[in-house]
Amino acid sequence: MTTVEERPIGFGRMLRKEDARFLRGHGTYVDDVQLPGMLHGAVLRSPLAHARIVSIDTSAAQAHPKVKAVITGETLAGLDLAWMPTLSHDVQAVLATDKVRFQGQEVAFVVAEDRYSARDALELIDVDYEPLPPVIDAKRALDPDTPVIRDDLEGRTDNKIFDWEAGDRAATDAVFRDAEVVVAQDILYPRVHPAPLETCGCVADMDPVTGKLTVWTTTQAPHAHRTVYALVAGLPEHKIRIISPDIGGGFGNKVGIYPGYVCSVVGSIVTGKPVKWMEDRSENLMSTSFARDYHMRGEIAATRDGKIRAVRVRVLADHGAFNGTAQPAKFPAGFFHVFTGSYDLEAAHCEVTGVYTNKAPGGVAYACSFRITEAVYLIERMVDVLAFELKLDPAELRMRNLLRPEQFPYTCPTGWEYDSGDYPRTLRLAMDLAGYPELRAEQARRRERGELMGIGVSFFTEAVGAGPRKHMDILGLGMADGAELRVHPTGKAVLRLSCQSQGQGHETTFAQIVAEELGIPPDDVDVVHGDTDQTPFGLGTYGSRSTPVSGAATAVVARRVRERARLVASAMLEVAPDDLEWEKGRWFVRGVPGQGKTIADIALAAHSSLELPEGVEGHLDATCVYNPPNLTYPFGAYICVVDVDAGTGQVKVRRFIAVDDCGVRINPMIVEGQIHGGLADGIGMALMQVIAFDTDGNCLGASFMDYLLPTSMECPTWELGETVTPSPHHPIGAKGVGESATVGSPAAVVNAVIDALAPYGVRHADMPLTPANVWSTMQGRPLRTDLAIT
Amino acid sequence: MQINVTVNGTEYRREVEPRLLLVHFLRDELALTGTHWGCDTSNCGVCVVWLDGTPVKSCTVLAVMADGHEVRTVEGLAGAAGLDPVQQGFMQCHGLQCGFCTPGMLMTARWLLDRDPDPSEAQIREAISGQACRCTGYENIVRAVRWAVEHEAAQEPASEPASEQAPAEAPVEVPVS
Numbered sequence: 001m002t003t004v005e006e007r008p009i010g011f012g013r014m015l016r017k018e019d020a021r022f023l024r025g026h027g028t029y030v031d032d033v034q035l036p037g038m039l040h041g042a043v044l045r046s047p048l049a050h051a052r053i054v055s056i057d058t059s060a061a062q063a064h065p066k067v068k069a070v071i072t073g074e075t076l077a078g079l080d081l082a083w084m085p086t087l088s089h090d091v092q093a094v095l096a097t098d099k100v101r102f103q104g105q106e107v108a109f110v111v112a113e114d115r116y117s118a119r120d121a122l123e124l125i126d127v128d129y130e131p132l133p134p135v136i137d138a139k140r141a142l143d144p145d146t147p148v149i150r151d152d153l154e155g156r157t158d159n160k161i162f163d164w165e166a167g168d169r170a171a172t173d174a175v176f177r178d179a180e181v182v183v184a185q186d187i188l189y190p191r192v193h194p195a196p197l198e199t200c201g202c203v204a205d206m207d208p209v210t211g212k213l214t215v216w217t218t219t220q221a222p223h224a225h226r227t228v229y230a231l232v233a234g235l236p237e238h239k240i241r242i243i244s245p246d247i248g249g250g251f252g253n254k255v256g257i258y259p260g261y262v263c264s265v266v267g268s269i270v271t272g273k274p275v276k277w278m279e280d281r282s283e284n285l286m287s288t289s290f291a292r293d294y295h296m297r298g299e300i301a302a303t304r305d306g307k308i309r310a311v312r313v314r315v316l317a318d319h320g321a322f323n324g325t326a327q328p329a330k331f332p333a334g335f336f337h338v339f340t341g342s343y344d345l346e347a348a349h350c351e352v353t354g355v356y357t358n359k360a361p362g363g364v365a366y367a368c369s370f371r372i373t374e375a376v377y378l379i380e381r382m383v384d385v386l387a388f389e390l391k392l393d394p395a396e397l398r399m400r401n402l403l404r405p406e407q408f409p410y411t412c413p414t415g416w417e418y419d420s421g422d423y424p425r426t427l428r429l430a431m432d433l434a435g436y437p438e439l440r441a442e443q444a445r446r447r448e449r450g451e452l453m454g455i456g457v458s459f460f461t462e463a464v465g466a467g468p469r470k471h472m473d474i475l476g477l478g479m480a481d482g483a484e485l486r487v488h489p490t491g492k493a494v495l496r497l498s499c500q501s502q503g504q505g506h507e508t509t510f511a512q513i514v515a516e517e518l519g520i521p522p523d524d525v526d527v528v529h530g531d532t533d534q535t536p537f538g539l540g541t542y543g544s545r546s547t548p549v550s551g552a553a554t555a556v557v558a559r560r561v562r563e564r565a566r567l568v569a570s571a572m573l574e575v576a577p578d579d580l581e582w583e584k585g586r587w588f589v590r591g592v593p594g595q596g597k598t599i600a601d602i603a604l605a606a607h608s609s610l611e612l613p614e615g616v617e618g619h620l621d622a623t624c625v626y627n628p629p630n631l632t633y634p635f636g637a638y639i640c641v642v643d644v645d646a647g648t649g650q651v652k653v654r655r656f657i658a659v660d661d662c663g664v665r666i667n668p669m670i671v672e673g674q675i676h677g678g679l680a681d682g683i684g685m686a687l688m689q690v691i692a693f694d695t696d697g698n699c700l701g702a703s704f705m706d707y708l709l710p711t712s713m714e715c716p717t718w719e720l721g722e723t724v725t726p727s728p729h730h731p732i733g734a735k736g737v738g739e740s741a742t743v744g745s746p747a748a749v750v751n752a753v754i755d756a757l758a759p760y761g762v763r764h765a766d767m768p769l770t771p772a773n774v775w776s777t778m779q780g781r782p783l784r785t786d787l788a789i790t
Numbered sequence: 791m792q793i794n795v796t797v798n799g800t801e802y803r804r805e806v807e808p809r810l811l812l813v814h815f816l817r818d819e820l821a822l823t824g825t826h827w828g829c830d831t832s833n834c835g836v837c838v839v840w841l842d843g844t845p846v847k848s849c850t851v852l853a854v855m856a857d858g859h860e861v862r863t864v865e866g867l868a869g870a871a872g873l874d875p876v877q878q879g880f881m882q883c884h885g886l887q888c889g890f891c892t893p894g895m896l897m898t899a900r901w902l903l904d905r906d907p908d909p910s911e912a913q914i915r916e917a918i919s920g921q922a923c924r925c926t927g928y929e930n931i932v933r934a935v936r937w938a939v940e941h942e943a944a945q946e947p948a949s950e951p952a953s954e955q956a957p958a959e960a961p962v963e964v965p966v967s
Binding site: 015016018019020021022023024025026027028029031032034115116195196197198199246247248249251280281282502503504505669670672673674676677678679680681703704705709711712713715717718 | 807809810814817818821822823824825826827828829830831833834836863864865867868873877880881882884886887888889890891892893896911914915916918919920921922923924925926927928929930931932
């Protein structure tokens with residue numbers, strides 16, 4: 001057994017500090033919060049996708065002996081709370097007043113003494129609906145005869161939300177006009193759901209005496225939530241405290257503010273008691289933030305020998321009934337326009353049209369890095385389509401077109417400035433780890449025997465760490481993160497951060513950053529997060545932004561502490577600050593290594609009666625706000641090997657090789673864990689998970705019986721490799737990794753399955769590649785996976 | 791109706807509604823919130839506890855069905871001497887991230903090792919196949935159970951591993967500098 005002294009002081013493998021409570025069942029998730037007198041809320045939801053509300057009769061529910069309040073849209077309208085702003089400058093109904101616009105929409109809220117009674121009372125509410133024709137097929141949303149979903153918006157005559165474009169249309173069209181080879185492909189990235197195992201919920205507690213509202217809630221962005229509550233409800237912001245305790249997975253599902261939260265706050269105000277609301281699994285899958293739902297048409301222009309010259313994309317984006325995507329305000333399609341990927345192109349252009357449909361709102365979630373999942377899937381599928389047409393090996397085709405190391409920093413045709421990379425090295429390593437030539441040889445042998453083996457390659461470039469304040473904001477809030485570091489007199493430290501862990505291990509990795517910078521053990525650094533009364537402002541944890549933004553803030557604030565310590569040390573040692581030299585953990589007199597002071601010595605002195613130089617306040621505490629100068633660009637090469645059962649269409653992932661480059665790794669153990677989880681997500685999306693709808697707008701993925709998550713049986717043993725290309729502009733060279741694998745892996749799996757089906761002449765089929773879909777594709781009839789199979 | 795349930799060795803007598811789920815009984819009546827709730831349809835397995843020594847999904851067991859029976863939850867896993875080897879394994883091998891599925895996974899892992907002290911990777915995968923994890927991609931959970939297998943004998947009585955360094959080996963990692 002190793003000893004405490006052997007733990008890394010700084011970066012390296014280190015067991016997680018947070019594990020101790022989770023292993024004992026002592027985590028504190030929102031549903032674990034029990035307050036005296038606490039009541040329970042439940043939401044009545046619409047069974048119909050599109051209907052006018054004729055009347056709502058709550059009298060029987062009100063009469064239930066355990067019911068304390070029944071809230072409807074009418075109640076909320078009286079408080080001017082029936083509608084709330086979304087994170088994309090739209091509005092969303094908190095409780096429906098005029099129409100319901102998707103199945104599962106919130107219609108009424110019951111507050112009762114216990115959760116079972118609250119559910120019972122929902123059954124007693126009588127809603128009279130007048131059904132309206134639903135708009136389910138996004139491709140029909142803009143047809144002239146289609147009903148207008150958002151007739152609540154003044155002057156609205158159709159279902160279009162926005163048209164948006166990026167890149168140079170004329171230059172791109174010019175390349176396409178004289179290209180030797182042009183291939184086009186319709187590609188759907190179907191609607192999926194992040195489905196964290198802990199559903200969304202909250203405990204809202206309005207103290208009627210102090211007027212202070214405390215909300216324990218499943219949020220990835222506690223400070224953003226506080227500000228939005230202040231803006232929505234008109235409550236003074238200093239009287240709102242958002243506590244995001246332990247979170248049972250987020251994946252983007254817990255960024256937005258859901259109607260249930262607002263109803264719970266109102267419920268607490270109305271009853272004078274704390275109100276807990278936890279959605280059930282069906283509510284989670286039917287009503288909270290979905291992901292993707294991009295209908296894409298990709299076109300690629302190339303030379304006959306496989307030099308990719310330009311890419312053109314048209315996207316129909318299904319945003320559901322309210323435009324509730326959570327993304328930087330300037331970018332209605334998120335960061336989709338990074339779709340040029342990892343390749344050296346002459347030109348590129350994309351057009352995105354967002355439409356309303358009678359489906360749940362959302363759109364940016366599920367570890368997508370603001371739509372980079374869709375972008376990477378598009379380009380990586382298109383490269384394989386080109387390889388299919390040119391009869392080239394897909395790895396070789398990529399190698400010919402990857403950006404070269406000397407091109408960095410590289411500005412892509414749609415304007416992104418990639419910070420650093422050595423792409424060929426990473427792909428080569430993945431191919432070496434996979435034994436790529438041997439796999440191709442094995443595939444050829446198996447094909448002769450009639451066996452369907454596929455090898456899929458994908459190469460992704462991510463853009464994470466949103467973001468530079470001048471370019472990126474959410475609801476006008478710039479995306480910079482604060483950090484505060486206090487050093488106690490005995491040299492122990494407390495780091496306060498705005499971001500919030502949902503399992504990423506922040507309590508460990510951020511302590512390691514402080515340890516690296518100050519040379520004190522990570523165990524001596526307590527990380528405080530997830531409580532707006534305790535932490536500085538910042539935008540939260542999503543888009544793989546914690547390490548690129550809050551991690552940078554941590555390094556910067558620790559360096560400020562170090563510089564303060566230098567001044568105090570100079571007073572202690574009676575030398576000029578410039579005569580001091582730093583080695584991890586101590587300042588010493590240059591040339592006299594024996595004469596030095598550790599951070600702990602200095603901290604005590606900084607709090608003592610020691611006379612300090614002019615202008616030095618004492619103590620070592622520091623704060624900072626980190627405004628990233630650019631995004632960071634993690635990248636990686638993935639190779640997937642599958643076997644397809646020719647009789648049933650079932651896909652078995654045999655191997656998955658993932659080489660990630662996320663810059664400097666703070667805790668490699670945690671980085672690898674992040675990658676493992678994302679790879680499993682990729683298998684889930686590629687093969688199993690989809691939220692489809694029937695023609696009436698019934699959600700067909702509303703439980704885990706229908707929305708299939710990958711289990712231990714579908715996941716192989718992951719084979720990881722790494723390259724390290726530090727980010728030149730990040731204080732510690734780190735790039736972020738939380739979403740890399742989810743972004744990069746679906747294309748590898750799909751490319752592998754399509755490769756396996758090559759003997760059938762298959763060039764493309766849409767996710768999820770369920771046995772039914774694969775089998776049907778083998779018969780020449782790939783399924784349209786966003787609608788019910790008919 | 792009145793029920794008597796022994797949970798982690800302590801007998802509890804409670805008046806409950808016949809429809810009360812065991813998971814809610816444990817969480818809301820006994821404040822044993824280590825057992826989680828996740829899906830209602832027996833698919834996700836975050837609610838796994840032992841009923842008379844066998845793992846069950848407590849979201850689909852009524853509290854009244856536990857009347858006169860013994861329940862063991864994650865809170866009853868660590869002994870006086872410290873963490874159970876499977877708990878240590880999960881820590882050593884980074885077998886948990888958000889921690890929400892962890893109690894159920896631990897209970898199944900302990901049950902598996904009690905029946906078979908040396909399960910193969912395939913047997914471990916099958917044992918946990920009725921339980922979802924959204925964070926780990928399962929591999930480190932499998933490694934964690936194997937860690938427990940390898941340390942079970944040496945770890946009795948178990949001791950806390952809280953100040954240990956992570957294992958340096960990463961079997962398939964190939965660093966390139």
